Amino acid sequence: MIAIHLFLTFCKFSLLCFGGGYMLIPLLTAEFVGEGKLLTVERFGNLVSISQLTPGPVGINTATFTGFLQGGFRGSLAATAGLVFPTLILAGLAISFINANKDKKWLQGILYGARLGAAGLIIFAVVIFARMSVLTGELQWGKVPQISITGILITAISFVLTAKFKWKTTWIILVSGAIGAVLVPLIG
Amino acid sequence: MMFKKLWLLFFTFAKISALVVGGGLAMLPVIEETFVRRKKLITQEELLDVIALCQMVPGIIAANSAVSIGMKIAGIAGAVAALTGAVLPSFLVILLIAWFFPGLSPENPYWLGAFAGIRAGVTGLIAVTAWKTARRTAVGTVEVLAIAAVVAAALWGVSPGIIIMVSIIGGMFWFFCSCKRIGKRLSGGEK
Structure with a gap:
């Protein structure tokens, strides 16, 4: 159940995120950081800097991290898959559209x-x-x-x-x- | 042949994800080196299309470029292969950290130094890519002025999505006003 919720939440983030992974940080803050929520401000700051100081896309790193904290291995898988799933559909459609109309x-x-x-x-x-x-x-x-x-x-x-x-x-x-x-x- | 292409897509994007620090546009030099120059699977112009597309389609840039380039080279299977490659290394690294070192704080000076070094190295790489792209794209006065305007707007703080949108509208207008001339000039620049 947590996994499905995480998947959908990160699908939503992906659709709201224009121009790269850094846009993700304010979205995550609103959802997961604060009193009574998953993360404290310090913990989240630490998480973001580890994401920036490990190789790979910052968006993937933070999604995997937050997913793990929320729901273990399955949580991290669900969050990461959610973050890239809409892109697979949208960018895939855009490219096939361009390919189909190349000569126009x-x-x-x-x-x-x-x-x-x-x-x-x-x-x-x-x-x-x-x-x-x-x-x-x-x-x-x-x-x-x-x-x-x-x-x-x-x-x-x-x-x-x-x-x-x-x-x-x-x-x-x-x-x-x-x-x-x-x-x-x-x-x- | 197909399998080879899928493996190349998976492996290249996995390599990028495992090595490159700085996200999105930092991946560009490796993509250009592998797919445009060495394997010649896409053209420089198609790579520019992908970059423009990444600014218009929502989602993180790394996933957008992996999907678009994979799709261009090997269809839907290519898109999935490239995307899996782009995601897997950082997923595993973060999983390892989250599982075994949950309290890790990144303050080791050598680690920080290595990352500062990679950022500087990437600056040099992107400068080379930018130089090559500019030489290919800026084929006439109008193009030079347009690119200069884009750089100025970006420095001014205009968001990349808006910039690409305005470029498309302006470019289309100019393209249809002087279609023949551009066609001639572009084919002249191809040589």
Whole structure:
């Protein structure tokens, strides 16, 4: 019974969640956190940071965690399945719709605009990631931001190894993690 | 052949889920490397379609991109294979933590360092992907201006879903006003 309830709750979250897993956190807070509910604020904060500090999509991580706390193994399975089930249906339908109408002129017009938007968002993603890795602390007008030497170093190494030496992304990620584990505790 | 494709989808998304920190768009460089450059199963343009779609369809980005790319490459079985791959590693890791270390607090400095390192590495990877995408997409003045406007809007804080919606409307308008010219320019840019 708990499993079915969890599955449906996370289906609902998935449908309310536009633009990625971080949207999930306010939804979870409303449902599970507070007096008389499953989690205290501290416990939930801890859960979110573990989700961010383990590999994998933050949404999956938090769903698995909350599901487990609520209903053990079956709970975690139900919550995770609930979070991705609507996506399987909706994104699947959208793609088969696009494939079926590939040659229509109006769809080419839609995709022409959508691709330009997506290209811009990828460039924007560079800014977001640079803000999390190259800079440290909050950005504020009129204040020189703090720069992380290790962050700049690893970003540059990763860029050069990928663009110039065609290293595989898997190795780049492993090497970046290793350099970070050594240098960040030493020089920040 | 089919089985090989399904395994590739499962394995690639499992690898992404097990290695990549930072969610959604951080997966992009690995997807591009595997499916666009090495295996040539989808084109750069189709990958851009998937990214736009991820902003329009509800749900977490990782699941959206796994389903869309799996579906494109191998139909519904592909979508399920990719989605299972994207979910399984993080599901198992979190299950392990929740079961055996329920009080774990993530404050080990080496652990934090490794994650900061991966984030920086991903910054470099995404920069390369962005550079390549921009060179392929920004084939004319209008396209350069449109992309610049999108980046400015995103920096300003406009939500990605709205940005894609406006891009679609504006793009469609421009596409039908100057269809022939764009067609010519795009086919020129393909070479």
